[in-house]
Amino acid sequence: MMNIDQILKQAEAQKLQTQKFFDKLKKEKPSDLDQQFHQLHDKVFQKINCLDCANCCKTTGPLFTKRDIKVISKYLKLSETDFIAKYLRVDEDNDYVLQQVPCVFLAADNTCSIYAYRPNACREYPHTNQAKMHTILNETEKNVLICPAVYEITYRLRNKMK
Numbered sequence: 001m002m003n004i005d006q007i008l009k010q011a012e013a014q015k016l017q018t019q020k021f022f023d024k025l026k027k028e029k030p031s032d033l034d035q036q037f038h039q040l041h042d043k044v045f046q047k048i049n050c051l052d053c054a055n056c057c058k059t060t061g062p063l064f065t066k067r068d069i070k071v072i073s074k075y076l077k078l079s080e081t082d083f084i085a086k087y088l089r090v091d092e093d094n095d096y097v098l099q100q101v102p103c104v105f106l107a108a109d110n111t112c113s114i115y116a117y118r119p120n121a122c123r124e125y126p127h128t129n130q131a132k133m134h135t136i137l138n139e140t141e142k143n144v145l146i147c148p149a150v151y152e153i154t155y156r157l158r159n160k161m162k
Helices: 006-015 015-025 030-044 055-059 065-073 078-085 118-122 133-143 147-158
Strands: 087-089 094-098
Touching: 006 015, 006 147, 015 133, 015 147, 030 133, 030 147, 065 078, 065 118, 078 087, 133 147
Parallel strands: none
Antiparallel strands: 087 094
16 A cells, blocks of 8 residues: 555645646657557556545545536436535636635545546546646646556656656
8 A cells, every 4th residue: 555645745846847847748749649658657556546545536636517517416306506505615716626625525535425426626636647748748747746647657657758
């Protein structure tokens, strides 16, 4: 079992190195970047179980699209207006986000009570297997401090590119 606190401390301690590395990544050929991230994503997630951590659910919140709101409110048997009033707020970018973190749908055992209906942002997190990684490098750099898997992917990629 991984020591999540230790990994997150390492990520914080290496913040400057990570920033410099991501500056370097921004100069890489986009298709090469996708291939490298996707390959490491698959390897890392063979060893990391998100239920051991759930730090993303404990420290950040996803964006909720109109579709997410429709699907989740239907599942919870709430009107969309009631769902928004009970759980969401509009952030500085005019997006719907959770009123608070940790996520209200996160159970004590790190499972999600709306898992089958969770927002698309949660489904795709930590986004390290998505196409056009070069377009989300700033977000990925931030996720190094949140997600042990992103830290591990970045750490391996940095060592591979030395």
